[in-house]
Amino acid sequence: MPLVRIDVIEHRRTSEQLRELADAVQDVMLETFAAPARDRYQIITEHRPGRIIAEDTGLGYTRSEDVVVVQIxxxxxxxxxxxxxxxxxxxxxxxxxxxxxxxxxxAVSANTRADWSFGEGQAQFLEGRL
Incomplete structure (x- = not known):
C-alpha cells in the first residue's frame, strides 16, 4: 500500500495527461512493488512555476519545466x-x-504497519483487518 505523491508544475499537462502519469506510476507500483490490486493511494499536486526547485546534484542533468517528483x-x-x-x-x-x-x-521512504490508518480512526494492520 504505497502512498504516492506526484508533484508537477501547473499548466504543463492536461487532466488526461496527469491521469496517464498517475496510471503509469500505479502500474509500476503493482508490478515492481507488488502492491495489491485496488491498493491505490496517490496525491497529485500542481505547483506554480518556480515552486519546484530541482537542481542536478552535480550530475549534469538538465531539468525542464516538465519535472516530476515522485515520493513513495x-x-x-x-x-x-x-x-x-x-x-x-x-x-x-x-x-x-x-x-x-x-x-x-x-524518493522512497519507509514506515511500518503501525503507521497506517485507512479510515474510521482504526489501525487496520494492527487489528488484523489487513
Whole structure:
C-alpha cells in the first residue's frame, strides 16, 4: 500500500495527461512493488512555476519545466525492489508520457504497519483487518 505523491508544475499537462502519469506510476507500483490490486493511494499536486526547485546534484542533468517528483511512502521493500522501481518509473513514464528521465526525481521512504490508518480512526494492520 504505497502512498504516492506526484508533484508537477501547473499548466504543463492536461487532466488526461496527469491521469496517464498517475496510471503509469500505479502500474509500476503493482508490478515492481507488488502492491495489491485496488491498493491505490496517490496525491497529485500542481505547483506554480518556480515552486519546484530541482537542481542536478552535480550530475549534469538538465531539468525542464516538465519535472516530476515522485515520493513513495511504503513498507517492506528491499534495495533491489527500490532500484527496480527507479528504472521502471523512468522507462514507463518515458514510454507513456514522453517524460525525459532527467526530469524524474524519485524518493522512497519507509514506515511500518503501525503507521497506517485507512479510515474510521482504526489501525487496520494492527487489528488484523489487513
Amino acid at each position: 511512502l511504503q513498507q517492506g521493500r528491499d534495495e533491489a525492489q527500490k532500484r527496480a522501481v527507479y528504472r521502471a518509473l523512468a522507462e514507463r513514464l518515458r514510454e507513456r508520457t514522453g517524460l525525459d528521465p532527467q526530469d524524474l526525481i524519485v
